[in-house]
Amino acid sequence: MVQNKIVLIGAGNVATHLGKALQDAGYHIVQVYSRTETSASALGNLLGVTYTTSLDAVCADADMYIVALKDSVLQLLLPAIVKGRENALFVHTAGSLPMDVWKCYACHYGVLYPMQTFSKHRKVDFVNVPFFVEANGTVELELLKRMASSLSPKVYEINSEQRKYLHMAAVFACNFTNHMYALCDHLLSEHDIPFEVMLPLIDETARKVHDLKPVEAQTGPAVRYDENVINYHLSMLQDKPDMCDLYERISKSIHKTNDKL
Amino acid sequence: MVQNKIVLIGAGNVATHLGKALQDAGYHIVQVYSRTETSASALGNLLGVTYTTSLDAVCADADMYIVALKDSVLQLLLPAIVKGRENALFVHTAGSLPMDVWKCYACHYGVLYPMQTFSKHRKVDFVNVPFFVEANGTVELELLKRMASSLSPKVYEINSEQRKYLHMAAVFACNFTNHMYALCDHLLSEHDIPFEVMLPLIDETARKVHDLKPVEAQTGPAVRYDENVINYHLSMLQDKPDMCDLYERISKSIHKTNDKL
Numbered sequence: 426m427v428q429n430k431i432v433l434i435g436a437g438n439v440a441t442h443l444g445k446a447l448q449d450a451g452y453h454i455v456q457v458y459s460r461t462e463t464s465a466s467a468l469g470n471l472l473g474v475t476y477t478t479s480l481d482a483v484c485a486d487a488d489m490y491i492v493a494l495k496d497s498v499l500q501l502l503l504p505a506i507v508k509g510r511e512n513a514l515f516v517h518t519a520g521s522l523p524m525d526v527w528k529c530y531a532c533h534y535g536v537l538y539p540m541q542t543f544s545k546h547r548k549v550d551f552v553n554v555p556f557f558v559e560a561n562g563t564v565e566l567e568l569l570k571r572m573a574s575s576l577s578p579k580v581y582e583i584n585s586e587q588r589k590y591l592h593m594a595a596v597f598a599c600n601f602t603n604h605m606y607a608l609c610d611h612l613l614s615e616h617d618i619p620f621e622v623m624l625p626l627i628d629e630t631a632r633k634v635h636d637l638k639p640v641e642a643q644t645g646p647a648v649r650y651d652e653n654v655i656n657y658h659l660s661m662l663q664d665k666p667d668m669c670d671l672y673e674r675i676s677k678s679i680h681k682t683n684d685k686l
Numbered sequence: 687m688v689q690n691k692i693v694l695i696g697a698g699n700v701a702t703h704l705g706k707a708l709q710d711a712g713y714h715i716v717q718v719y720s721r722t723e724t725s726a727s728a729l730g731n732l733l734g735v736t737y738t739t740s741l742d743a744v745c746a747d748a749d750m751y752i753v754a755l756k757d758s759v760l761q762l763l764l765p766a767i768v769k770g771r772e773n774a775l776f777v778h779t780a781g782s783l784p785m786d787v788w789k790c791y792a793c794h795y796g797v798l799y800p801m802q803t804f805s806k807h808r809k810v811d812f813v814n815v816p817f818f819v820e821a822n823g824t825v826e827l828e829l830l831k832r833m834a835s836s837l838s839p840k841v842y843e844i845n846s847e848q849r850k851y852l853h854m855a856a857v858f859a860c861n862f863t864n865h866m867y868a869l870c871d872h873l874l875s876e877h878d879i880p881f882e883v884m885l886p887l888i889d890e891t892a893r894k895v896h897d898l899k900p901v902e903a904q905t906g907p908a909v910r911y912d913e914n915v916i917n918y919h920l921s922m923l924q925d926k927p928d929m930c931d932l933y934e935r936i937s938k939s940i941h942k943t944n945d946k947l
Contacts, residue, residue, distance in 0.1 A: 438905070493748050497914045521907075540887055542905045547894065553886045556854040581883060590877040593919045596933075598884050599891045600868040600906035602863045604940045607900035609859040611943075616851040622842060622897060623859050624857075625814045626801055630860045632884045633808065635885060639868035644699070644803045645861035646782075652784050653758045669937055672857075674935065678928055679865045 430455045433472075434482055434506055436464035438543035439518050441471065446551045448472055450508025450575045458483050460498075480505045482573065491537065500526060507525040507531045514565055523585035524559045535560030535569050538588060541576075542599050555579035557588055569587035608668055640683060647676035648683045691716045693744060693769055694733075696754035697725035699804035700779050702732065707812045709733055711836045711865065719744050721759075741766045749800045752798065754779040761787060770791050777828055781853025783845035785820045796821030796830050799849060800838075803860050816840035819848055869929055901944060908937035 431452055433444045436459035448454050457476040459465035469476025471677040477483060480502065483490075492499055492506060496519055507515060507530040514533040520540065527534035538557040543549060556573035560566035560579060566582070573580040583591065606627065609670070610620045646654035655676055662669035692713055694705045697720035709715050712737060714879075720726035720738040730737025739743060741763065749805055753760055753767060768776060768791040775794040778787070781801065788795035799818040804810060817834035821827035827843070834841040843853065867888065871881045894903040907915035916937055923930035 435754075467902060482887040484944065493797055495910070495912060497912070503861075510873050514930065521918060523692070524750055540883070542887065542891055542894065542903070544894065544905060547898065549890075553890060555835060555883050555886055556730065578881075579886065580800055583879070587877050587879055589922065591879055591883070594870040594879075594884065595887055595904055596908075596919065597866045597873070599887050600940065601933075601936050602888070602891050603895070603900055603904050604706070604908075605858045605862045605866065605934055606895050607904065608939075609855040612851055612855040612858070612898050616848050618844070618848055618852055618855075620802070620895070620899070622816050622840070623855065625840065626803065626856055626860050627863070627888070627892050627895065628935055629810075629814060630803055631888050633803065633805065634867050634881075634888065637805065637808065638881070639693055639864055639871050642803070642805060643861065643864050644805060647861055647865075649756070651756060657782060657850075658857065659699070661850065661854060667935075667942070671935060671939060673867055674932060675862050678829045678869075678932060679861065681928070682865070682868055 429489060430452055430484075430487040431489045432458065432466065432487040432625065433458045433491050433493070434458045434483070434502075436476075437470035437493060437495075439539065440493035440544055441468055441545070442543045442549045443491070443539060444472055445520070446549075446576050447572070451574075452572070476631065483510075485509050485678075487513055487656065488614070489514045491518065494545060496522055499608060503527070504530055506515050514568065516560075518556075519576075520595065521589055523589070525585065527561070533560075533565050534560065535565050536585070537569050537573060538592075539573075540591070540595055542603075551576040552578065555581060557581050557591065559584060559588070587653075591653045607635055608671070611668075643679060643683055645679075648678035650676075650680045688912040690714055691745070692750045693719065693748040694752050694753060694754070695719045695723075695744070695763075696863065697737075698754060698756075699806055700800065701752075701754035701808070701867045702729050702754070703804045703810045704779065704800060705729060707810075708752075708833070708839050713833070713836075716748060717745050744771075746770050748774055750775045750777070752777055752779065757783055760852065764788070765791055775829065777821075778829065781818075781856065782850055784850070785822065787845065788822070794821075794823065794826050794947035795849055796826050797846070797849070798834060799853075800834075801852070801856055803864075812837040816842060818842050818844045820845060820849065822902050845939070869932070871931075904940060904944055906940075908940035911937075911941045 431454050433440050457469045465476040465478050515535045516535045520538050524536050536559045539554045541554040554577050558569040606680045692715050694701050702855040718730045726737040726739050776792045777798045778794045781799050785797050797820040800815045815838050819830040
């Protein structure tokens, strides 16, 4: 199975960053599909390839279809994506979907999950992106490993069961963490303090867990359950019931976690 | 006011890291006080100075007393710390306590708040520690600014009202963030996935907010409120009611925050 022609199904952040990186690594992307003209044309033009908003117009002779769609859309479109292209290799890029979503439709399939936070206007260096791969056969697996290895030194084989927990863990470490930054930013801006003063602390908090287990790295009022400080902070948040509630619950969770140590 | 002799009141993480850094920068620490023999001797020996566990035995002729105690303890000991030493400069290192806790006791006082996460066994590079200073007079303020500047290029003058919000914001950006890492680690270890696979994502999440506002940097299922993924994750957390509850509340908070954009 020589991978000559690749079609990208989807034109969101993952498809865009991954597609560009694959093309830069010498892979031959031939077409882009997206439901919306704007996204399809943006990525098609970026890669200098044809694009379409109709699945019927997706070329039938590609060797590989990389599907990077929102999970619910993927499951909906999956039969139509495979139909008439049954001999190709199909992979999705989702952390949360099992590989076997392909099982009833395709013969060659797998998962190529790049675990990173992709934003439209931010360049991603794939050297810093771990890839988690899975496939329904040895040949397919080797091919995906080779592809991932051409972009990143960090390639892991992982099964669907592990990947779904990995993905949920990533929601905590990335999305929820970023929301803590956002709540912090909100508090600072209300008091005319620039967010940048917080960056050294944010960086050190991330650096620490390279060397210490997160529970061992914990500091602050919650870990020692300093009620003076905690109650004072809760009183400062009285006009922000959602933040007040999160502050209290996360503090209790920290104390409970570290109490077990 | 020439600052010759400095006494450290407290021997926890802040006192230890700050005391060492000040000594390395040429400041003359003469004594350490801590309530417990273990802590007092550990820091005293580290700095090669005398130590005591009795406030009465704290030398009365120092020029400056740097107080790094838990907030509630500080407020309790404050009168005894100042008594008989009224002409010295008194500073505390707490984010949450106003400068005026000194007002009824001391003549020269201020705050030297190093905003960083200090852990016992981890070296801190003070170049990465922003200092927030405040004092009750121009001379005192200049002295604190000079002291902070000898350790870090990032020195800010800030009043007590701003500092209390800064400190609470730091709890979100550091302590709560670290707890998200801890919950992530817990999930990974249950499924035999090493925490280190998460480090590139953690690093990129921190790096992103150097360039993007946190709300703009947000990705993942909560920002688009992908109910498929969110409900699936909630079902995976059914045997962990606290984590399940946090997952749902933080996701709703993310969606609410980003919906306003």
